[in-house]
Amino acid sequence: MTKNILIVFMISAVFTFGYAATQKTHSLPKEMQPGQVRSVMAKVADWQLANPSKHHTADWTHGALFAGMTAWAQMAETNAYYDALLGFGEKNNWQPHRRKYHADDHAVGQMYIDLYKKYKDPKMIAGIQRRFDDILVSQPQTNLMMGTKGSQQRWNWCDALFMAPPVWAKLARVTGENRYLDYMNAEWKAITDYLFDTEENLYFRDSKYFGKREANGQKTFWSRGNGWSYGGLVRVIEEMPRNHPDYLNYVEQYKKMSAKLKAILPDDGLWHSSLLDPVAFPSIEASGSGFHCYGLAWGINHGFLEADEYLPTVIKAWQALTKCVHPGGKLGNIQPIGEDPRHVRADQTEIYGVGSFLLAGSEVYKIAVRNGTPVQKITAINPTLNFRDSETVSLEWNRIKKAVPGLTKENVAVYEFKTNRLLATQVVEDGMNSKLLFQTRFAPGEKKYFWILKQPSVLAKPKSKRTTHCRYVPEREDDFAWENDLIAFRMYGPSLWEDAVNSGVDCWLKCVDYPIIDKWYGNMKQKTYHKDWGEGYDPYHVGKSPGCGGLRIGANKEYTHSNVYDTWKVVANGPIRSIFELTYDKSWKNSGKQWVETKRISIDLGQQLCRFESTFFGPDAADIRKFAIGITTHDQKAKSVADDYRGIVYCWETIDEQGLGTGAVSEMPPADPSWIAKSDNKDESHVNLIIDSRGVSAVAYYAGFGWANAGKITTEESWKSYLEDFKKRVDNPVRVRYTQ
Numbered sequence: 001m002t003k004n005i006l007i008v009f010m011i012s013a014v015f016t017f018g019y020a021a022t023q024k025t026h027s028l029p030k031e032m033q034p035g036q037v038r039s040v041m042a043k044v045a046d047w048q049l050a051n052p053s054k055h056h057t058a059d060w061t062h063g064a065l066f067a068g069m070t071a072w073a074q075m076a077e078t079n080a081y082y083d084a085l086l087g088f089g090e091k092n093n094w095q096p097h098r099r100k101y102h103a104d105d106h107a108v109g110q111m112y113i114d115l116y117k118k119y120k121d122p123k124m125i126a127g128i129q130r131r132f133d134d135i136l137v138s139q140p141q142t143n144l145m146m147g148t149k150g151s152q153q154r155w156n157w158c159d160a161l162f163m164a165p166p167v168w169a170k171l172a173r174v175t176g177e178n179r180y181l182d183y184m185n186a187e188w189k190a191i192t193d194y195l196f197d198t199e200e201n202l203y204f205r206d207s208k209y210f211g212k213r214e215a216n217g218q219k220t221f222w223s224r225g226n227g228w229s230y231g232g233l234v235r236v237i238e239e240m241p242r243n244h245p246d247y248l249n250y251v252e253q254y255k256k257m258s259a260k261l262k263a264i265l266p267d268d269g270l271w272h273s274s275l276l277d278p279v280a281f282p283s284i285e286a287s288g289s290g291f292h293c294y295g296l297a298w299g300i301n302h303g304f305l306e307a308d309e310y311l312p313t314v315i316k317a318w319q320a321l322t323k324c325v326h327p328g329g330k331l332g333n334i335q336p337i338g339e340d341p342r343h344v345r346a347d348q349t350e351i352y353g354v355g356s357f358l359l360a361g362s363e364v365y366k367i368a369v370r371n372g373t374p375v376q377k378i379t380a381i382n383p384t385l386n387f388r389d390s391e392t393v394s395l396e397w398n399r400i401k402k403a404v405p406g407l408t409k410e411n412v413a414v415y416e417f418k419t420n421r422l423l424a425t426q427v428v429e430d431g432m433n434s435k436l437l438f439q440t441r442f443a444p445g446e447k448k449y450f451w452i453l454k455q456p457s458v459l460a461k462p463k464s465k466r467t468t469h470c471r472y473v474p475e476r477e478d479d480f481a482w483e484n485d486l487i488a489f490r491m492y493g494p495s496l497w498e499d500a501v502n503s504g505v506d507c508w509l510k511c512v513d514y515p516i517i518d519k520w521y522g523n524m525k526q527k528t529y530h531k532d533w534g535e536g537y538d539p540y541h542v543g544k545s546p547g548c549g550g551l552r553i554g555a556n557k558e559y560t561h562s563n564v565y566d567t568w569k570v571v572a573n574g575p576i577r578s579i580f581e582l583t584y585d586k587s588w589k590n591s592g593k594q595w596v597e598t599k600r601i602s603i604d605l606g607q608q609l610c611r612f613e614s615t616f617f618g619p620d621a622a623d624i625r626k627f628a629i630g631i632t633t634h635d636q637k638a639k640s641v642a643d644d645y646r647g648i649v650y651c652w653e654t655i656d657e658q659g660l661g662t663g664a665v666s667e668m669p670p671a672d673p674s675w676i677a678k679s680d681n682k683d684e685s686h687v688n689l690i691i692d693s694r695g696v697s698a699v700a701y702y703a704g705f706g707w708a709n710a711g712k713i714t715t716e717e718s719w720k721s722y723l724e725d726f727k728k729r730v731d732n733p734v735r736v737r738y739t740q
Helices: 034-050 060-075 080-091 109-119 123-137 165-175 178-195 223-239 247-263 286-301 307-323 351-370 397-403 517-522 586-590 716-731
Strands: 376-381 388-396 412-416 421-423 425-428 435-442 447-454 469-473 479-483 488-491 506-510 548-555 558-561 567-572 577-584 596-604 609-617 626-632 639-643 648-655 658-666 675-677 686-692 698-707 735-739
Touching (some): 034 351, 060 109, 060 351, 080 109, 109 123, 165 178, 223 247, 286 307, 286 351, 307 351, 376 388, 412 425, 425 577, 435 447, 469 517, 469 567, 469 577, 506 658, 548 609, 626 658, 626 698, 648 686, 648 716, 658 686, 658 716, 686 698
Antiparallel strands (some): 412 421, 479 488, 548 558, 567 577, 577 596, 639 648
């Protein structure tokens, strides 16, 4: 069985077949309409940025603000919020705050890691990683009783569970270093065993509160302290592997806290600063309530909480939170810095409360968009420590249609949790192999969540700004041409049977992201496409060579290639992927081979390589032993490199003073050492990747190029690096799980 690059390899054992999470449609108040949620989030975020806090920008107060501001930046239609966050990061030199062990001084790391996922700059996480490495070398062994010497070197107060554990969990995921997760897990267990009250399912703020009671005789549980803990719990579960031995323990604790918070919500819609004595503290409090609302809405969206049971609580809480927003955007009713329940005034504000409000809004927005519509939830994980841009996720369309009643290719939508946006989709109708496609980007080790659902009426259907394209070109000697936003190709057709060409692959060098095939062919009588008019051109010579990825068959350096194709068939043309098939029969028969080759070629948006899969049918097909994937060296002018261990061959050359990298990556293990053919005869010098058929009359691989003038691949080293990363993607497809 061959694999598809950028396509998900889905293991049936983890599927929930034919399942879609359904909810009743609820009548949501105006405060929970998507536009209203976005509007109030923008209003609060803008006010806060216009009225900066005097706290140090690396301390815990800003850490909480930045967590919420990052969630809003991902949703916003402008980069202004990302720019602001980048400014704070630069101001802090991307370092945690001053105290080595203190959890409060680690909280800002959440923002650093999230920005690293977007901007790929290692300096953004280098400081927090050094800090945590130092801690692991000299782990504190102090007891957890508050007030003892060095006790706050460990997490001995419940606020710490938001400040530090999510940073450790996030760092473990983007680095692949489980030692960070192991430390986090051990310390979480310690503080939970110490501070979590199993009767009330709430956290004491710290050991000083074990014996304290409120005026009504109830135990003292501080709302914001439990908000910190609850919010931290949510963010740890998001990052934690589902197969972790303690994963279900975190989920169980989350559900217990959720049930308690729902049960004690006062009638006025927000939790008061003392959770179990709202009468003694009658004023509503927004910072703790923001975290509680965030966690409850998150649980509904991720399938941990039943909407019918918990949504009324979220509605009530969000409505009350929005009433805390002053006309200008200031968020009030926030208890000042402290550690215990206190009275709160409507005019009191603090940046950590804004952070919790924005986090809550980011999850309430999802509820508003979905509003009970049946969905199939998808979890996708990048198993490599590489960034993966323009990653195509491929789902079995027939299964998706069964999971979500009434779904069609016209109304299907994919909703990405991280950005709170709909993604462009494409349905490839190919019989039993029909696929639903969408693209996203992954940071190293990143886990992402999606809904497959009917197009929500409250959102516009997204359109891709770029596309792929393939077509038969009868106006130019039966060429067949294809392209995406980065690369373009053609292969030669029946009209050129007598010419000095074959089934080699010709590269059309382009430096624009819009389609050029139709334009260049359409203008070829007025403007030759062999000259660069500003969009690129075709200087690449193929002739009798394999060009960029032509296939040959044989053994012992005696390989036979086919001539031009006989017939063509377009399978799909779309914004994300185009697929077509070329058949080769006549030329193989002329070579004495009793077989027919079907060459299926697919090209995905945003990739420098496209996929080739050749399948052979006929009496002699079983005799095929070796395949040779060739890259021309243009009569030895190009530098050729073969990496047999990885299954990569490439060339780097200069054409018209511009660098060009061409290459191929095998989906199958290489059989023999690569063969670099050198000849004084024109078009007979090339490098070949040799693949063993292993008894299967088919081969799959990827071939493509990077042109320096396009600006993405500018050096041989960058081309080599791209191919190596691409090979990791081939060997380690994104893991997809269908979940409730």
